[in-house]
Amino acid sequence: MIKSxxxxxxxxxxxxxxxxxxxxxxxAILAVDDVDINLILLSSFLEDSNIQLTTVTSGKAALTLCxxxxxxxxxxxxxxxxxxxxxxxxxxxxxxxNIGTPxxxxxxxxxxxxxxxxxxxGLDDYLTKPIILETLIKLVQTWCVLSDTxxxxxxxxxxxxxxxxPSVDWELALRKANFNHDAARELLSKFVIMLPEMxxxxxxxxxxxxxxxLLSHIHTLHGACCYTGVPGLQSRCFDIESMLKxxxxxxxxxxxxxxxxxxxNVLENAQELLDHxxxx
Numbered sequence: 001m002i003k004s005x006x007x008x009x010x011x012x013x014x015x016x017x018x019x020x021x022x023x024x025x026x027x028a029i030l031a032v033d034d035v036d037i038n039l040i041l042l043s044s045f046l047e048d049s050n051i052q053l054t055t056v057t058s059g060k061a062a063l064t065l066c067x068x069x070x071x072x073x074x075x076x077x078x079x080x081x082x083x084x085x086x087x088x089x090x091x092x093x094x095x096x097x098n099i100g101t102p103x104x105x106x107x108x109x110x111x112x113x114x115x116x117x118x119x120x121x122g123l124d125d126y127l128t129k130p131i132i133l134e135t136l137i138k139l140v141q142t143w144c145v146l147s148d149t150x151x152x153x154x155x156x157x158x159x160x161x162x163x164x165x166p167s168v169d170w171e172l173a174l175r176k177a178n179f180n181h182d183a184a185r186e187l188l189s190k191f192v193i194m195l196p197e198m199x200x201x202x203x204x205x206x207x208x209x210x211x212x213x214l215l216s217h218i219h220t221l222h223g224a225c226c227y228t229g230v231p232g233l234q235s236r237c238f239d240i241e242s243m244l245k246x247x248x249x250x251x252x253x254x255x256x257x258x259x260x261x262x263x264x265n266v267l268e269n270a271q272e273l274l275d276h277x278x279x280x
Contacts, residue, residue: 073104
């Protein structure tokens with residue numbers, strides 16, 4: 001028996017995921033995230049399904065909609081600037097329309113303490129970032145009782161890069177966008193536009209020793225990196241976010257410098273790639 005090639009396995013897995021996606025019934029889902037790029041990815045994931053996805057960028061906007069409409073499922077980012085996901089969930093639980101709607105946390109924090117805190121605060125389940133379409137479908141199947149939906153083929157996945165991480169990895173960007181070239185290009189384009197301003201804010205918060213502001217913006221950048229095929233910058237964000245929880249800011253001089261340099265590399269390499277894709 002001839003073993004399947006990596007390409008054949010990828011095609012088989014993608015076909016299975018698309019079958020399961022198309023089999024999802026008509027559902028109304030609300031996604032809440034203050035990072036627009038995350039909502040773009042969710043929209044691209046579900047655009048060919050029967051799901052009606054509504055997206056908002058703040059807890060207050062989500063609460064307004066939840067007072068007006070009933071949803072089958074709510075995807076709730078936990079760390080948001082105006083009103084975090086836990087507080088937003090507690091208010092939603094008091095609405096007539098969505099008092100019993102399953103609310104799923106979207107989080108990059110997966111320690112047992114973080115998850116216990118999320119689940120004990122009124123959320124029903126969690127979905128880790130970066131979001132993978134296969135995992136999202138399984139979650140919808142679980143909470144919307146879709147017993148007749150085709151089972152997904154177990155995805156063995158493709159190992160992440162080892163050693164020196166590239167500044168821009170187009171193949172990784174495609175995988176994160178479920179091999180949707182247009183969506184991957186749009187996500188990377190928007191990331192290139194937003195990155196310079198994000199880096200200025202990060203440096204300002206660092207120089208002013210505003211640890212809470214710095215942590216919040218590093219977390220936001222980290223989340224955006226997860227979907228855009230920039231593993232080097234994502235790794236730098238992860239290191240700094242971890243250090244901010246354990247060390248004083250004086251220890252971050254080298255890490256911030258490395259982050260700035262990597263952001264410059266991303267901007268240069270991403271623009272070259274986008275120009276090349278435009279020509280093609």
